[in-house]
Amino acid sequence: MFHRLRIYCFITFVALCPFIVRADNAVCKDLNSPREFPVINTQKEWQDRANVIRQQILVSAGLWPMPEKTPLHPKLFGRIECDGYSVEKVYLETYPGFYLAGNLYRPLGKAGPFPGILNPHGHWENGRLTDIKEGSIPARCINFAKQGMIAFSYDMVGYNDTHFPESPVTKEFYKIHRNFGTNDPANLLWNISLMGLQTWNSIRALDFLESLPEVDKHRLACTGESGGGTQTFILGAIDDRLAAQAPVVMVSHIMQGGCGCENMPGLRVQFSNMEIAAAAVPRPQIMVACTGDWTKTMLTLEGPAIQHIYDLFKAPDKLRYVRFDFNHNYNQTSREAVYQWFDRWLIDETDTPVTELAYTKESDEDLRVFPDGKLPSNAVSQSQLIQYLVSSHQSALDALTPRDKTGWKRYQNVMTPAWARTLQLNWPGAALNTEIKTVSKTANYTFQTVQIHRETESKPLELLHFIPSKAGAKGRQTLVLLVSPPGKSPYLDEAGSPVGIAQSLLEKNYHVAVLNNSPAIETRDQLSIFFNTYNRTYLQNRVGDIVAACQSLHSINLRQLRIILYGTGHAGLWSLLAAPAANGVVSDLDQLDVNSNQTLIAPELFCPGLRSMDSFTGPLILATPNPLLLHNLSPKFQISKVQSTYDALSAGKSFRAERKQLSEQEILDWFSRIDSSK
Known part of the structure; x- marks a missing residue:
């Protein structure tokens, strides 16, 4: 049952993302691409990286900024008392009108407070009620309770009792499960996804567990298998309330998760499950693997890589990794390894084997919360x-919109990570390896070819830099980085000489730079969650190029150059998104309607999470009070938040917006005005 579902996921993935080469000839990653753990030498290196991992998870999940935690209104009923434990039915409102269901197992005949254990499940046919040799959620919950812990098992979305009123009651759970958020690609513009919803459910499930009066808030833990293992290490990476965790048969350098509930936009462009699991360092963690699936190299690869991070934090005893000779499972042998680990860190600090006690699972009827499929009357549809x-x-x-300098700083603190993680930028990032490859001179300018090498890219980014002969040796000078969808062709003739606006700017003693690279637009389905979890979209790559060019130019010129981005058409929008990396922007927006979802899911403009980082407005607010000229604006392009931010910072004169398209001379006049106001 379990394995058939996994194979189905793989087939689905192959159908959705069949291509392995990007438009710029770079390799397209997928969920099975082998990953390497990065070289980390100090605690600070890992703390910085773990912080970015946490940010990426929350941004990818649509949880940045963190949503309001509305009342859970927990309902507990149907209590059954058994030998050494009790079990109850539970449902919670993780969002208003959305119900998460599960079962709560508590010790009987013992005095609290008790540790609290979350138990997400994998893709078993019967969800949290599965009780077979290969895995049993009731078995571990009953045994946790008998050992003196409170255990809460809860559903994946679509399984058992956690679904929408319109969900068909006759369909297999897995088919209901993978339906959330897939009917409209515009949902991805807000980073709304199945994995995001389940991540929020795990956070709220922990809120519920922590709220129980007999639970010790300092002894909370989580364990789950396969897809539940993914939920375990995701929660461990973002929620420091967990005192211990036990992801089972999921931490791997290869297969990263075959279901939509294990993939969300941008999550693994720069990271792997190994690193996500390691983000919990130095809290206690046991990783359980088996010889019959993708975790088979745990003893020689994943385990030692993560152990190195624990060693850096002088906590080598807080990690254990084991492998058993089985296929994909959370069977008794695997459960007993987790019992021993949790007993050590949550109960009595010993480290001796714990044998699973005999148990009898209650009937499904006694455990189901909504057995007839009918939800409370206020339940919301998908x-x-x-x-x-x-x-x-x-x-x-809207509440973050700056109204004064203090509000602007608050906006920067919240939205800079959203900007960097949404666009998949290496920001602020390590120093780039920049080389000046060729230098030549004419009577009017010096020409340099600059190559920018990035660790994340196989091919260097090439920049053509023109330095006017009359450029002064002292004082800060201005460089205009010209960006266009075709690349250099609008700005250079066939011989490579500047033409048009590039020539005019040089004649006025501005430095001019042009990106030499002009990759074709992506031909694959960038809207597929199995693509954008692992790869940058076309827009993210282009914005990343612009940001890297700015970083490189600032680096080699010791920030003596003021960099102004000049973009047209789609590249005008790319320039807006890159604005925080530059010192100003001129953008011809070609009357593009950025309020339209159809515009934003087009191949050259699609970026998951764009709307959740305040769309094109967000980067412009971050870049305030730098000079900003927008022209050829669609009437639907909203500028009020940008204008109000410039006004709040007493920088209104630095912002200009025109619905008409400005002439080259008008743009040159604008450059002259901002130079005179320096």
């Missing part, structure tokens, strides 16, 4: 939940 997520996120962004 579309209503999505509408709530969008509106609440928009409200949070």
Whole structure:
């Protein structure tokens, strides 16, 4: 049952993302691409990287900024008392009108407070109620309770009792499970996904467990298998309340997760499950693997790599990794390894084997929360939940709009990580390896070819830099980085000489730079979660190129150059998104309607999470009070938040917006004005 579902996921992935070469000839990664753990030499290196991993998870999950934690209104009923434990039915409102269901197992005949253990499940046919030789959620929950812990098992979305009112009750759980958020690609513009919803459910499940009066808030833990293992290390990476964790048969350098509930936009472009699991350092963790699946190299690869991080933090005893000779499982042998680990760190600090006690699972009827499929009367539909997520996120962004300098700094603190992680930038990033490859001179300028080498890219980024002969040797000078969808062709003739605006700027003694690279637009389905979890979209690559060019030019010129981005058409929008890396922007926006979802899911403009980082407005607010000229604006392009931010910082004169398209001379006049105001 379990394995058939996994194979189905792999087939689905191959159908959705069949291509392995990007438009710029770089390799396209997928969920099975081998990963290497990065070289980390100090605690600070890992702390910085772990912080970025946490940011990436939350941004990818649509949880940045963190949503309001509305009342859970927990309902507990149907209590059954058994030998050494009790079990109850539970449902919670993780969002208003969205119900997460599960079962709560508590010790009987013991005095608290008790450790609390979350138990997400994998893709078993019967979800949290599965009780077979290969895995049993009731078995571990009953045994946790008998050992003196409180255990809460809860559903994946679509399984058992956690679904929407319109979900068909006759369909297999897995088919209901993988339906959330897939009916409209525009949802990805808000980073609304199945994995994001399940990540939030795990956070709220921990809130519930922590709220129980007999639970010790300092002894919370989580364990799950396969997809539940993914939920375990994801929660461990973002929520420091976990005192211990036990991801089972999921931490691997190869297969990263075959279901949509284990993939969300941008999550693994720069990271792997190994690193995500290591983000919990130095909290206690046991990783359980087996010989019959993708975790088979745990003893020689994944385990030692993560152990190195624990060693850096002088906590070698807080990691254990084991492998058993089985296929994909959370069987008794695997469970007993976890019992021993949790007993050591959560109960009595010993480290001796724990044998699983005999148990009898209650009937499904006694454990099901909504056996007839009927939810509470206020339960929301899938579309209503999505509408709530969008509106609440928009409200949070509106509340952040700066009204003074203090508000602007708050906006920067919250939205800079959203900007960097949404666009998959190496920001602020390590120093780039920049080489000046060729130098030549004419009577009017010096020409340099600059190559920028990035660790994350196989091919260097090439920049053509023109330095006017009359450029002064002293004082800060201005460089205009010209960006266009075709690349250099609008700015250079066939012989490579500047023409048009490039020539005019040089004649006025501005440095001019042009990106030499002009990759073709992506031909694959960038909207597929199995693509954008592992790869940058076309827009993310282009914005990344612009940001890297700015970083490189600042580096080699010791920030003596003021860099102004000049973009047209789609590249005008790319320039807006790169604005925080530059010192100003001129953008011809070609009357593009960026309020339209159809515009934003086009291949050259698609970026998951774009709307949740305040769309094109967000980077411009971050770049305030740098000079900004927008022209050829669509009437639907909203500038009020940008204008109000410039006004709040007493920088209104640095911002200009025109609905008409400005002439070259008008743009040159603008450059002259900002130079005179330096």
